[in-house]
Amino acid sequence: MKSFIILFVFIAAVSAQLFTTPKPPKCGENEQLEECGTACEPSCDVPEYPFCTEQCLVNVCQCKAGFLRDKNSKKCIKPSDCPKTKLKRALKAGAAPKCKKNEQLVECHDTCEPQCGFTPFPCTMNCIANTCDCKKGFVRNTNGECVEPLQCTEATSKCPKDEVFRACGTRCEPTCEEPHPKACVLACVMNKCQCDDGFVRHLHGCIKLSDCPKK
Numbered sequence: 001m002k003s004f005i006i007l008f009v010f011i012a013a014v015s016a017q018l019f020t021t022p023k024p025p026k027c028g029e030n031e032q033l034e035e036c037g038t039a040c041e042p043s044c045d046v047p048e049y050p051f052c053t054e055q056c057l058v059n060v061c062q063c064k065a066g067f068l069r070d071k072n073s074k075k076c077i078k079p080s081d082c083p084k085t086k087l088k089r090a091l092k093a094g095a096a097p098k099c100k101k102n103e104q105l106v107e108c109h110d111t112c113e114p115q116c117g118f119t120p121f122p123c124t125m126n127c128i129a130n131t132c133d134c135k136k137g138f139v140r141n142t143n144g145e146c147v148e149p150l151q152c153t154e155a156t157s158k159c160p161k162d163e164v165f166r167a168c169g170t171r172c173e174p175t176c177e178e179p180h181p182k183a184c185v186l187a188c189v190m191n192k193c194q195c196d197d198g199f200v201r202h203l204h205g206c207i208k209l210s211d212c213p214k215k
Contacts, residue, residue, distance in 0.1 A: 027061035030076035037062045043069040044082035047107070048130065066108070079107045099132035102146035106133045114139040116152035117165055117193035121204035152191040159193035162206040166194050174200040176212035 027033050037057035042048060047068055063069050063076035070077050099105050109131040112120055116139050134146035141147050141156035154165040169192035172184035179200050195206035202212060 024059045025061050028075065030064050030067045031061040032064050034060055034062050041069050043071055044077075044079075045071060047079065097130065097132055100146070102135050102138045103132040104135050106131060109133060116141040116147070116149075116157035117159055117191060118163070120160075149191055157191070157193065160205065162196050162199045163193040164196045166192055169194045174209075176200055176202045176207075176209070179209050179212075 024033055035058065037060040039055040039057060040046075041062050066078070067076040068079055068082055069075075070082065072083075097105070110133050113133055134140055137148070138146040139149055139152065141152060142158050143156055145156075147156075152165075154167070157165045159165050166189075168188035168190065170184065171187060171189050172181035173194050174181060195201055198208065199206040200209050200212065
């Protein structure tokens with residue numbers, strides 16, 4: 001009987017070692033643990049893969065969004081910190097597009113690129129290399145063109161849900177915190193998407209006043 005108990009304990013101990021889930025690795029700076037990581041992690045050499053397998057790398061540390069893997073240091077760094085020759089060569093290999101009027105080629109696309117009337121939120125930090133963004137001071141209209149904000153029109157502006165385009169918007173848009181602004185300057189906010197009548201601004205969108213968080 002004693003031998004049987006010892007054998008049982010031994011088998012249980014071995015089984016525990018075999019089936020115990022290994023501890024996840026400790027990630028470094030600008031890294032995060034991925035339960036199912038990509039086999040095509042963006043790097044300074046290849047900032048964006050046109051094609052990638054659906055292979056799942058279990059419990060691996062990979063670069064956070066907005067960072068690239070430097071193959072030399074093995075660290076995750078900002079695209080702007082990549083060796084210039086590497087990133088330029090990678091961009092060239094990716095057949096850089098020819099940018100249009102008021103656009104510029106960027107190393108890392110701004111997924112919150114200003115649109116006619118508004119800036120999209122929330123946005124991701126994914127680095128989409130080799131793309132053309134509007135130059136500073138310009139916004140993207142619904143025709144895909146980069147224009148000055150004053151050139152935006154209702155026809156070229158697609159406002160978010162429950163918002164309307166106003167050629168002369170208010171500087172004191174109603175909010176959940178202040179639904180009825182008392183003192184406001186009369187100056188216009190030109191060509192802006194603002195909350196429709198009956199809605200107020202909350203965070204990055206417009207909601208009904210009755211849906212505002214209770215104080």
